Amino acid sequence: MKRAHLPIETLPAWVKLNGIGVESVVFGTLGADHHENDTSGSSSSSSSSNSNKGTGIIATEDRAGGESALGAVDTGVLLKVPPDLILSLETVHGYAKSDGRLRAVLEAVGEFARTPRGAILIFLLMQITHSSPDCTGQSQAVGVAGPWTEYMKYMPREIPLPTFYSEAELELLRGTSLRLAVHAKLAALEKEFARLREATRGIDWCREVWWGGEDADPDGDDLEGDGDDDVAGEEAARLTLEDWKYVDALYRSRMVDLPTSGHAMVPCIDMANHSSEETVKALYDEDAEGNVVLQLRYGKRVRAGEEVTISYGDEKPASEMIFSYGFLDRETADAKQVFLDLDIPDDDPLKVVKKAFCKEPPGVRVYTSATDSESAPTTAWESSIIWWACVNEEDGLDFTVLQTNDGGRELKALWKGAELRDSAHLSELLRADPHWDIIQLRAVVLILERLETQAWVLRETGLMVSEIDENEDMRAMFRPDVYDMIKRLRALEMNLLGRGIEGLAMRRDELMASPAVSQYLGQQQPETAGAEDVSSQQQSEDVEDDFS
Ligand SMILES: C[S@@+](CC[C@H](N)C(=O)[O-])C[C@H]1O[C@@H](n2cnc3c(N)ncnc32)[C@H](O)[C@@H]1O
Structure with missing residues (x-):
């Protein structure tokens, strides 16, 4: 569906009409590296730059948050958006009370419309339909137009999220954790869109x-x-489907989490770009009257011409920044986290029942657990499925079907006779088990294998990237910003995987030397050979057999 767009220069008229308070800022188009006092509106995209930032908020005069000037304290408020403009689950359903067409669509999609994302996506879709050149003459049929119908015309024409990557750009993700996330998202969007069609x-x-x-x-x-x-x-x-992907991308890259309204979109506040904690100037909040305000942080100064930024979350992993916002800060030096798929092996006879109990996504999260300037960051991992994968009936795991009072049947999981509540309970009981070192070693070996496989894929596909580097024709298949950013993501994730592998290999060696593991391995040998006869070579082979 074609979309209507308006130049950002006309936004002040919309802002005034809708009662948004604006002090000392304007909205303008920025280059990728907008500098202080630079209001040239250039949109450069040099090779050293980040992806184009699009529109942003620029200060028109010097301000200092929280500081006294001429006897009055500067509260630092730059924008004040009234509550009726906030788009949240509640306000969408509020609009639906006086708009039968919107109400009918929300009712048709059922449960989905009772989530903030579902309600907001449908609302946005209806606003786009209203003003689409494809639907001229039919907008009456689409229900009631409101402030958001016009505001949607200030949204970017293109959103640089990976759900819009070309086939070639998606191929570049091979070996990164983002590939899995993007493919899962694309499949989910297709399903949602098919359901919307079916329902309406x-x-x-x-x-x-x-x-x-x-x-x-x-x-x-x-x-x-x-x-x-x-x-x-x-x-x-x-x-x-492109329209559905568009509203999903708008929501993902512009949604804020407000103390009272919850997940919501707020016009004009959503024009604020991101910068890291060291350089960020402002934050958003809800005031006592329910307005959403953009405010200078206490003690932060902006000068006329400087961009006013907020933080989208400095703790977010590199892959998540790209997934949700489509860019990666130049300063990002750590992937922070890699989530990899990891499942119970198909030949595990208890796989189906184990999966019925493990409610968490089947995977492993490897993350930077500590950083200091002196030494390399350390990594840790977390996985729920791994504990179900590591133990079986011979260890003490059991499943049983119980008859309930109402005649139904209920499946119960037991560890050495104790009923298991969930994955966390299993992990807690395993940690207290005399065989904990052995179970831990199995987990470490499995996770290590998974990380090594991922690093191998990343390395192998890295050869393809090196080839592209050398070949201008091939490089022309990619948008330079996207190409450059994914190469950085690949390097950051490779570094994190490398650290993870190193840490896990050390842990495996420590566990192999533990008395519980030595004794266990000794028991696995043929009776003729005493534990002391087992050479270290033999022991290591046993570990491979027993723990992989
Ligand atoms: C909340 S919107 C901000 C307004 C947006 N620039 C616009 O044109 O409407 C978030 C989007 O702005 C862009 N963006 C924000 N901060 C950025 C940054 N530091 N570098 C590059 N792009 C940025 C990304 O495309 C992101 O998805």
Whole structure:
């Protein structure tokens, strides 16, 4: 669906009309590296720059948060957005009270519309539809237009999130933790969009405006049984998966978490770009009247012409910054976290029941646990599924089916007779078990293998990246900003994996030397050979067999 856009220079009129308080700032287009006192509005994208920042908030005069000037304290308030403009689960349902069309769509999608993301995405989609050049003459049919219908025209034409990467750019993610996340997200978006279509094509205006009118089959019946009805409908549809990806990307990159409104979008506040804690100037908050304010931090100064930034969260991993916001700060020196998929092996006879108990996503999180300027950062890992993967019936894990009072049946998991509540409870009991070192060693070996595989893929696909580096024609297939950023992500994640592997290998060696493990390995030898006869070579092979 085509979208309507307005130049950012016309935003002040919208701001005034809607009662937003603005003090000492303007909205403007920025280059990637906007410098102090630079209001040139350039949008340079030199090779040393980060991706283009788009629109931002720029100070028009010198201000100092919390400091006294002429006897009055500067509260540092730069923007004040009234509560009725906040887009949250509650306000979307508020709009729906006086807009039957919106209400019908929210009702049709059911549970999804009772989440902030679901309600807001549908609302945004309706605003885009209202002003789309594709729907001229039909906007009456789409329900009530409001301030957000106009505000949507100031949203970026393109959003640099990975859900919009080309096939070639997605290939560059191979070996990074972002690849898994992006593929899962794309699959989820496709599913959501199919459900939206299914749920709303029975609504007259949706069928007419979104799904291609008569070609859209309201009953989902394919009378000829050749699948053509659906295909024809999809081809004629004005609303496409790209539109759904667009509203999802808007929400992801502009959503704020407010103390009372919860997950919400706030016009104008969402024009604030990010900078790291050292250089950040402002923060957002809700005041006593429910307004959302953008405010200078206490003791922070801005000078006229300088960009006013907020922090999107300095603790966020590199992959998450790219996933949610589409950029990676130049100063980022650590991936901070890598999440890798890791599951119970298929040949585990208890896999199905174990998975019924492990509610957490099957994977392992490797993260930087401590940093100091003196030594290399240390890493740690966390995984719930690993404890289910490491123990079996012969160790003391058991599953049993109990008859409930109402005649139903309930599956129970037990560790050495004690009923298990969840993964955390299993891990707690394992830590207190006399065989803890042995179980731990199995976990460490499995995680080490997973990290080594990931590092291997990253290294192998790194060869492909080196080839692209050497070949201008190949490089032309990528947007320079995206190419450069993913190369940095690859290097950061390789560094974190390397540190993780080193730490785990050391831990494996420590555990192998533990008396409990030596004794256990001794017991695994044929009776003729005493534990002392087992050479270290043999022991290491046993560990490979027993612990992988
Ligand atoms: C909340 S919006 C900020 C307003 C946005 N620049 C616009 O044009 O509407 C977040 C988006 O701004 C961009 N952005 C914010 N801070 C950035 C930075 N430090 N470097 C590059 N892009 C940035 C990213 O595209 C991000 O997804």
